[in-house]
Amino acid sequence: MKTVVPASAAHDERVTARIGLWLAVSFGLCFVTGLISHLIQHPPSWFLWPSRPVWLYRVTQGVHVISGIASIPLLLGKLWSVYPKLFERPLIRSLAHALERVSILVLSASAFFELVTGLFNVAQNYPWNFYFPEVHYAVAWVAIGSILVHIAVKLPIVRRALGSDREQKSAAGISRRRLLRTTFLASGAAVVATAGATVPLLRNISVLSWRTGGALPVNRTAAAAGVIEDARDAGWRLEVLTAEGRSRFTLEQLTALPQTSAELPIACVEGWSQSATWTGVAMPDLLRAVGSRPGATVVVTSLEKTGLYSRSSLPGEHTADPITLLALRLNGEVLSLDHGYPCRIIAPNRPGVLQTKWVTRLEVS
Incomplete structure (x- = not known):
């Protein structure tokens, strides 16, 4: 029943x-x-x-x-x-x-x-x-x-x-x-x-919102990534590999290249986002400097050796964009270690986990 x-x-x-x-x-x-x-x-x-x-x-x-x-x-x-x-x-x-x-x-x-x-x-x-x-x-x-x-x-x-x-x-x-x-x-x-x-x-009324302080937040610190010693090494060089060969840049040489500034957000997969002014070498300028054309896919490798996001791939849509940066400065100041010193990728309309920090090598397809 x-x-x-x-x-x-x-x-x-x-x-x-x-x-x-x-x-x-x-x-x-x-x-x-x-x-x-x-x-x-x-x-x-x-x-x-x-x-x-x-x-x-x-x-x-x-x-x-x-x-x-x-x-x-x-x-x-x-x-x-x-x-x-x-x-x-x-x-x-x-x-x-x-x-x-x-x-x-x-x-x-x-x-x-x-x-x-x-x-x-x-x-x-x-x-x-x-x-x-x-x-x-x-x-x-x-x-x-x-x-x-x-x-x-x-x-x-x-x-x-x-x-x-x-x-x-x-x-x-x-x-x-x-x-x-x-x-x-x-x-x-x-x-x-x-x-x-x-x-x-x-932000002023979201009492339970996360990571919305005045300073730009970070999800992964340099200490957690184990890169402090390598990032501070005076012998650090940015290695750029292309079909024509290999180029190496010191931080001073990167700073001497034409600099571009852009206001771009860091948008994290956890949902928080915050804008900042980034300054560095535009990816199209860097590709031309090593004899490559903007629009090529670039594989980015970090000093971090074990992280899930120690490598990322920048597709051609981003390497051709003049505000995709190899960033050297944040809000007018030299990058801190936690924000990716000596240099990091900042590309428009990308998840924060793909904005690779502590960059050591770029491979141009």
Whole structure:
């Protein structure tokens, strides 16, 4: 015999449909912008990411983190609105019903995994043994796939619920409007409290925003990278390898080349971003100085020997851009060790992890 646990208006299908719609939008934005970030860092042959506008990655990654944070209260609100169904009897009514319950379990588990681990990543806290970017990316496909299947299965109910004008109230439980209002306000408050890491106008009111101090933050220090001694070595040279041969530059020789200044943001995968004025040798000028043409792919190698991002690849769109810099100065001062002394890459519209610090070699394809 089928039994149904009585539900208040807060568990009405219209509540579930409305919260689910907003959750689908926020999670969808999070997935798409996360996919963009993954493709920039691990580009397939068909992928093209432009160097302009300079703020584009700052926006997409900011949207990624903000939409992920907004999804947490929405997911909790949606689960609250449907939890009485978990106590319906019998637990399994048919094979189709069993498959539906398994799909909901996969959806909930993968969505929670993505949002919780993403939140830990924002805080740069990794209490696990797996490689976060790889696992986070793989589970994202599981989550978005299960969401699409769930929407397809529930679409008739969603259409009916969103098209209904009936009003239902209950004195015994939380009202429908109250739950919707509470869920959306919680989601909005979470966004405002943290969005200052990405949106400068909100930094004074984002009480939980991270890395928004006056000085330009760093994710990895010279001490953590183990490069202090090599970076300070008087014998340091920048080695540039081309098809024509090998060139070596001292810091003084790099400083003697034409200098270019540009205001560019550091936009980190954790969601924070901050602009600064960088000065150094424009990559097109450096390529011409060694007999190469701007637009060639350049592989950049750091003094750091063991870091996951000790090497990066600058595609032709960036090496041809006159504000892609081998930076020597930050805000008018010589680079500090933590910011990449003796020189670092600063390219427009790139993730911070690809703005390689402590550069020692450039290989021009």
